[in-house]
Amino acid sequence: xxxxxxxxxxxxxxxxxxxxxxxxxxxxxxxxxxxxxxxxxxxxxxxxxxxxxxxxxxxxxxxxxxxxxxxxxxxxxxxxxxxxxxxxxxxxxxxxxxxxxxxxxxxxxxxxxxxxxxxxxxxxxxxxxxxxxxxxxxxxxxxxxxxxxxxxxxxxxxxxxxxxxxxxxxxxxxxxxxxxxxxxxxxxxxxxxxxxxxxxxxxxxxxxxxxxxxxxxxxxxxxxxxxxxxxxxxxxxxxxxxxxxxxxxxxxxxxxxxxxxxxxxxxxxxxxxxxxxxxxxxxxxxxxxxxxxxxxxxxxxxxxxxxxxxxxxxxxxxxxxxxxxxxxxxxxxxxxxxxxxxxxxx
Ligand code: NAD
Numbered sequence: 324x325x326x327x328x329x330x331x332x333x334x335x336x337x338x339x340x341x342x343x344x345x346x347x348x349x350x351x352x353x354x355x356x357x358x359x360x361x362x363x364x365x366x367x368x369x370x371x372x373x374x375x376x377x378x379x380x381x382x383x384x385x386x387x388x389x390x391x392x393x394x395x396x397x398x399x400x401x402x403x404x405x406x407x408x409x410x411x412x413x414x415x416x417x418x419x420x421x422x423x424x425x426x427x428x429x430x431x432x433x434x435x436x437x438x439x440x441x442x443x444x445x446x447x448x449x450x451x452x453x454x455x456x457x458x459x460x461x462x463x464x465x466x467x468x469x470x471x472x473x474x475x476x477x478x479x480x481x482x483x484x485x486x487x488x489x490x491x492x493x494x495x496x497x498x499x500x501x502x503x504x505x506x507x508x509x510x511x512x513x514x515x516x517x518x519x520x521x522x523x524x525x526x527x528x529x530x531x532x533x534x535x536x537x538x539x540x541x542x543x544x545x546x547x548x549x550x551x552x553x554x555x556x557x558x559x560x561x562x563x564x565x566x567x568x569x570x571x572x573x574x575x576x577x578x579x580x581x582x583x584x585x586x587x588x589x590x591x592x593x594x595x596x597x598x599x600x601x602x603x604x605x606x607x608x609x610x611x612x613x614x615x616x617x618x619x620x621x622x623x624x625x626x627x628x629x630x631x632x633x634x635x636x637x638x639x640x641x642x643x644x645x646x647x648x649x650x651x652x653x654x655x656x657x658x659x660x661x662x663x664x665x666x667x668x669x
Contacts, residue, residue, distance in 0.1 A: 330381040333669070335361075336401075336431065337381070340424035346411030347420040350376055351432055352384035353401040357667045360430055361401030362618055363387035364437030364457070364469075365421070369407045380404045382585050383437075387614070389663035390607035393640065394633075396618045399667075401432045407439065415447050422451025430454050435469065435617045438505075438562070442468045456617035465630045466620025469613025470506030472634060473582050476612025477507065478514045479638040480604050481556060481580040487645040488577045488602040489555060494518035500552040500576070501525070503561030504535050507582040507610075511560065512539055525549035527561075551575060559583040566603075571595045580604035593656030597648075604641055605659035611637060 325331055336353035353361040363384055370376040380402050388400025405421060407413070425434050425448065435457035436445055442459045449455045460466035481499075485491040499515055500523040501508050512522055512535055522541030525548065526532040536543040550557060550565070551573045558581035559565050566579065567588035579586070579601055586606045587593050596603045612634045619625040619633075644662070648655045 325377070328378075328381070330378050330385070332381070332385050334381060334384065336428070337377070338424070338428065338432075340421070340427075342417070342420035342424075345414060345417040345420045346408075347417045347424075348373075348406040348411065349403060349421055349424055350380045350406075351401065351403045351424065351428065352377075352380040353428075353432055354381075354384040354399070355388040355667050355669070356399035356431055357388075358392055358399050359397040360433050360454070361387070361399040362391060362396070362433045362435070362456070362614060362621065363400055363402040364435040365403035365405060365440055366437040367405045367407050367413055367439030370404075373406075376404050376406055386584050386607045388667050389660065390611050390614060391618070392663050392666035393608050393659065394611040394615050394618075395636075396615065397622070398433070398614075398618050402437075403432070403434055413439075413444070418444055418447040419451050422448035422455070425454050426452035428454070433621055435614075456621035458620070460620060463627050464620070465616055465625050465627060467616070468506065469617050471510045472616035472630065473507045473610055473613035474510035474514060475631070476615070476634050476637045477511050477558070477560075477580065477582050477609055478518075479635055480609035480641045481558065481578070483638045483641040483645065484578045484580045484602055484604050485555065487642065487649075494520040496521060497556065498523070498554040499556045499558055500549050500554040501558045501560060502546075502549045502565070502581070503559065503583070504528075504531055505560065507613075508558070508560030509535065511558065511582070512541070516540060523549065523552045523554060556580055559586055566592050566596070568592070568595060571599060571601075574599070574601060576601065578602045578604070580609055582606070582610040584610065587656060593654040597654035602645065603655050605644065605656045607663075608641055608644065608659050609637060
């Protein structure tokens with residue numbers, strides 16, 4: 324069954340870990356180590372079923388292979404998920420048990436934070452394994468919480484998208500609807516506000532959206548309205564798989580550019596966006612800022628300044644993808660996927 328599943332996509336390893344003492348249930352998917360150790364964060368999340376957790380790990384891990392390859396990193400792609408449920412609270416013991424699971428893979432998988440995990444959690448995991456990144460970093464060094472680096476990548480990538488789709492060189496007066504104001508979405512909103520964008524903001528935590536709107540001068544709307552907001556850009560920064568036939572039909576923007584992983588619900592949704600004339604910034608290309616930062620930390624290469632230069636290159640990389648997609652009249656995700664597959668030898 325699993326080997327034939329669409330999302331299995333020739334993964335090298337699908338590892339199930341369980342720790343009876345803490346209740347830890349974790350799934351680590353390693354898609355490819357062709358370019359180096361499989362790097363990708365770990366998500367702590369509530370899943371409706373174990374099968375849903377497996378699918379999430381598989382899809383996220385393939386995304387990391389593509390992301391790391393397209394970011395020019397000597398890293399493969401993998402991802403961890405920890406199942407969140409009442410009987411297994413995120414204690415230090417549980418995180419240590421996860422660290423031992425990561426360590427048992429001998430460096431084939433390198434973890435970092437994703438949704439639900441923090442740099443403080445990585446410090447606890449690091450007691451049990453050295454194959455961890457995203458640890459708190461000293462000023463000027465690479466590493467630390469990847470959220471701000473990811474937000475910087477989204478900002479420059481969105482700039483490439485508005486240049487291509489709208490002929491705009493900067494964000495002055497550009498209307499951006501942001502879904503999710505967490506570590507990435509919040510930092511992105513701040514940057515866009517400074518750059519003169521007009522913001523519409525939504526978060527399942529309404530008070531959070533209102534506080535951001537009051538501070539940055541935007542408008543807060545209910546979560547149910549953000550994807551149909553009349554704007555120039557829709558920026559998904561909550562969870563993945565938000566772009567399906569229904570949401571795509573309802574979009575009233577020229578560009579989709581945000582950090583959420585696996586934004587396209589099915590492989591045909593990229594073509595759906597293309598057919599509607601909406602420019603889609605492939606998620607794993609635009610959201611690579613965080614992994615560029617934590618990979619530099621793990622590999623011990625570079626400082627904050629060289630990481631910033633690498634993140635800035637996301638703008639040109641997306642401009643290239645948009646140009647090829649336009650020249651060949653192809654969906655942008657199809658162009659990026661074929662570039663990425665070539666890089667990982669698939
Ligand atoms: P986060 O947990 O800090 O923030 C997510 C925010 O989205 C929270 O404020 C939450 O309340 C809100 N939210 C959840 N569901 C929502 C919904 N339906 N509508 C509106 N808001 C909703 O997570 P993050 O680190 O900011 O990551 C955001 C997304 O970007 C995730 O999909 C993550 O996988 C992806 N991503 C993050 C990074 C990173 O460096 N943190 C890197 C690459 C990709």
